[in-house]
Amino acid sequence: MINLRFLHVWRRNLLVWRKLAIPSMLGNLADPMLYMLGLGYGLGGLLPQMQGGSYVAFLAGGVVCSSTMFTASFEAMYSAFSRMHVQRTWDAIINAPLSLDDVVLGEWVWAASKSLLSGCAVLLVATALGVVGSPLALWIIPVILLAGLVFAGLGLIITALSPSYDFFMYYFTLAITPMMLLSGVFFPLAQLPVWAQAAAQVLPLTHAVALSRPLMNGLTPDHVGLHLLVLALYAGVSYGVARHLLRKRIIK
Amino acid sequence: MTLLSVAGLRKSYEGREVVAGMDFSLRPGECFGLLGPNGAGKTTTLRLVLGLTQPDSGSITLLDHDVATHAREARARVGVVPQLDNLDPDFTVRENLMVYGRYFGLSRAEVERRIPELLDYAELTARADARIQTLSGGMKRRLTLARALINDPDLLFLDEPTTGLDPQARHLIWERLRQLMLRGKTLLLTTHFMDEAERLCHRLAIMDHGRIISIGTPRELIAANIEPEVVEVYGDGAEDWAAATGQQLAERCEKHGETVFCYTHDAHAMVASLANQSEHGDVRYLHRRANLEDVFLKLTGRELRD
Structure with missing residues (x-):
């Protein structure tokens, strides 16, 4: 039976976001803009053509996913942890006729929604810079929604395990940063040693980038089904694990 | 319902x-x-x-x-x-x-x-x-x-x-x-x-x-749990008074910290003795009706809980 109670939690977060919507959107736009200007033109000017296009065009296809990853992770960790542990917002909500599962689902979908916005902002910036190949790029939107669910789920797992904000640094250092550097966001995976290329296949960001880059450049990606399957598995399993751990932490 | x-x-x-x-x-x-x-x-x-x-x-x-x-x-x-x-x-x-x-x-x-x-x-x-x-x-x-x-x-x-x-x-x-x-x-x-x-x-x-x-x-x-009247006795002479007089007059005496709590159905005799004592001694006292706190402390003990 599908119930939509989680939307109450999602809407609560949306109402808070709305109060700071303008600075938040500006941040969403400024961040990728800086990447594309600084790295794309600055560094890209020194580089030859990448896969038949400019480096900015190449980079846009990766940054659209890394931005999504960062936004979803921050929201599912720092923000969700504040609501769970510091403000005790979740405690208040589960005194009402909502269950913890409703709360976790609401937070998961919310973090993904917010990251969808930041991914779309990159898409907008890329369009403005004229590096979007064709309307095929619109297919990036479902890809980043799925990627957002992946990183929101993983972030909620860390939140469930975390005694304090400091704990999140481990995850950033040990998971997010390596993922950022080894998933083909800044350079083609083929540049890496073979063993590292194989290892990169385990990372969800690799699969998101494998879909978004060709779409950004007006091409149809290869192995669409495989990449979607990996992302969907990551999303579903991480959400399930996060829910289990949060139940253990809060319901006892 | x-x-x-x-x-x-x-x-x-x-x-x-x-x-x-x-x-x-x-x-x-x-x-x-x-x-x-x-x-x-x-x-x-x-x-x-x-x-x-x-x-x-x-x-x-x-x-x-x-x-x-x-x-x-x-x-x-x-x-x-x-x-x-x-x-x-x-x-x-x-x-x-x-x-x-x-x-x-x-x-x-x-x-x-x-x-x-x-x-x-x-x-x-x-x-x-x-x-x-x-x-x-x-x-x-x-x-x-x-x-x-x-x-x-x-x-x-x-x-x-x-x-x-x-x-x-x-x-x-x-x-x-x-x-x-x-x-x-x-x-x-x-x-x-x-x-x-x-x-x-x-x-x-x-x-x-x-x-x-x-x-x-x-x-x-x-x-159900406690005598209706309480006399709290404190001051330097409280313990001596309790040992000499309080024990006989009260139905039950408990010492907690520096205060002796004497429980009874009729505190007249105790109050008279204390009034006399406190004039030239160092005993002070408070006579009151038993309340919920007395019940609570009797039932749950007086040790500190953290």
């Missing part, structure tokens, strides 16, 4: 039994108090009753719903004032009520209709658009209480509703709670304040170590 009925309730954490066999039920329109020292199991009992944690055994019926399977439905007709303030700091006073009302599935229009009355009840009409961080402790409590009423509940749970408040703020909360009783609401509150329990509660259960050790009206508890 069964408001709340609890039978054989048990719950352990890591081998320690926090709730060790509780049985009680609420009567319509009463204020029922769970009174106990820190760690007696009061808050865990509330969590169990709301279905926020699973009991090891026992059954709970809340507003005709079996909490084991239908806690969420039952909570739709319950209001909760938690021990720690968990108002939403991202919203104003009015928004807090609005957002909370929506959790109950109420329409925006319906919540908007209820808000003015609740603001008035909480005496926060003038602060409706204030941020939570700018409210005093008493205002926050009142808002939490108003928030608990947003769904017009039949039953209200209050976990130590006046802990941490100054005397003025406490009196205002008590007055608001009495208003609710006049409107026919049933209240379940936990407290470790005797004056609060004595003032508000029709019936009380004194809890310790996860069990109810005595249950009844405040008067019944006093009558």
Whole structure:
């Protein structure tokens, strides 16, 4: 039976976001803009053509996913942890006729929604810079929604395990940063040693980038089904694990 | 309708039994108090009753719903004032009520209709658009209480509703709670304040170590557990006086800290002796009626609980 109670939690977060919507959107736009200007033109000017296009065009296809990853992770960790542990917002909500599962689902979908916005902002910036190949790029939107669910789920797992904000640094250092550097966001995976290329296949960001880059450049990606399957598995399993751990932490 | 009925309730954490066999039920329109020292199991009992944690055994019926399977439905007709303030700091006073009302599935229009009355009840009409961080402790409590009423509940749970408040703020909360009783609401509150329990509660259960050790009206508890009069004796000569005279005149003497508590049915002789003694000795005394605190301390002991 599908119930939509989680939307109450999602809407609560949306109402808070709305109060700071303008600075938040500006941040969403400024961040990728800086990447594309600084790295794309600055560094890209020194580089030859990448896969038949400019480096900015190449980079846009990766940054659209890394931005999504960062936004979803921050929201599912720092923000969700504040609501769970510091403000005790979740405690208040589960005194009402909502269950913890409703709360976790609401937070998961919310973090993904917010990251969808930041991914779309990159898409907008890329369009403005004229590096979007064709309307095929619109297919990036479902890809980043799925990627957002992946990183929101993983972030909620860390939140469930975390005694304090400091704990999140481990995850950033040990998971997010390596993922950022080894998933083909800044350079083609083929540049890496073979063993590292194989290892990169385990990372969800690799699969998101494998879909978004060709779409950004007006091409149809290869192995669409495989990449979607990996992302969907990551999303579903991480959400399930996060829910289990949060139940253990809060319901006892 | 069964408001709340609890039978054989048990719950352990890591081998320690926090709730060790509780049985009680609420009567319509009463204020029922769970009174106990820190760690007696009061808050865990509330969590169990709301279905926020699973009991090891026992059954709970809340507003005709079996909490084991239908806690969420039952909570739709319950209001909760938690021990720690968990108002939403991202919203104003009015928004807090609005957002909370929506959790109950109420329409925006319906919540908007209820808000003015609740603001008035909480005496926060003038602060409706204030941020939570700018409210005093008493205002926050009142808002939490108003928030608990947003769904017009039949039953209200209050976990130590006046802990941490100054005397003025406490009196205002008590007055608001009495208003609710006049409107026919049933209240379940936990407290470790005797004056609060004595003032508000029709019936009380004194809890310790996860069990109810005595249950009844405040008067019944006093009558059943303790002699009606108390003489507290203190000062340097208190112990000598107690050994020489107090032991014979009182039915029971207990020394705690530097004070000797003498319990009796008739304190005349003791008071006469002390009045005489205190004129040229260093003994001071206080003669009073036994109260709930005496019962509480007798039943739960006087050792410090953290």
